[in-house]
Amino acid sequence: MELSKIEIRKKNIIDTATKVFAQRGFQEATITEIAKEAKVSEASIYEYFSTKEGLLFSIPAESSHTLFEVMAFHLKLIRGAANKLRAIVFLLMDSYQNSPDFAAVLMLFLKHNKKFLDTEGHHAIKEGIKQITQVIEEGIAANEFRNDLNPYLVRSMILGTIEHLVTNWVMTGTPETLTDFVDPLIDNIILGIEATPRANMP
Structure with a gap:
């Protein structure tokens, strides 16, 4: 079953956040860094996750x-x-x-x-x-x-x-x-x- 564009975008954000958190640490990592690495806007991340911790918990x-x-x-x-x-x-x-x-x-x-x-x-x-x-x-x-x-x-x-x-x-x-x-x-x-x-x- 193919993922929708929304699901693909969300998965990309989660995968990128996993990488950034692992490399930088949760406290040090920022939504700005994750957005840049994922090639999306910060607003796009907040469409799916209300907080950085919420993004962490979704992984x-x-x-x-x-x-x-x-x-x-x-x-x-x-x-x-x-x-x-x-x-x-x-x-x-x-x-x-x-x-x-x-x-x-x-x-x-x-x-x-x-x-x-x-x-x-x-x-x-x-x-x-x-x-x-x-x-x-x-x-x-x-x-x-x-x-x-x-x-x-x-x-x-x-x-x-x-x-x-x-x-x-x-x-x-x-x-x-x-x-x-x-x-x-x-x-x-x-x-x-x-x-x-x-x-x-x-």
Whole structure:
């Protein structure tokens, strides 16, 4: 489905703002800079976003919705809760790796902004990560994971580790490739939550 001219213009503004915020920082960046970079007037930006903060909050909505749609599609094709968790972590890490400006905006300027909690973008993320909880619950029900697990805590461990790795990557450039950490991360998580622990490796 083709985007309308209005949708194209709005997407251009959001994409440009993501780049400018990531490079300059939210506080330092100005609507004037964003307008110049996007090749639109400042008035055009204010047609869609009433404030600079409103523009910031709009950034995750569409990209998060698309990511979690892709995730849901792939999960339907995968058997086993552990394999599904591995796929989820890969998709998240790969998404951040391929969108470093978005990763910077999300981790540095949105994650700890209380006002962000009441936005469409946060709602999209909140709904999307429910898939992680569902997979953990599925693993418990199938006796793949321990039945004394708290799905929320397991999800928090996974997301917290991802957030730490991505934030460090955004700020220092290391690790060079985020997806290199998918298997070590999930292997360690699975060792702690699987119903029948694997024999110790020699």
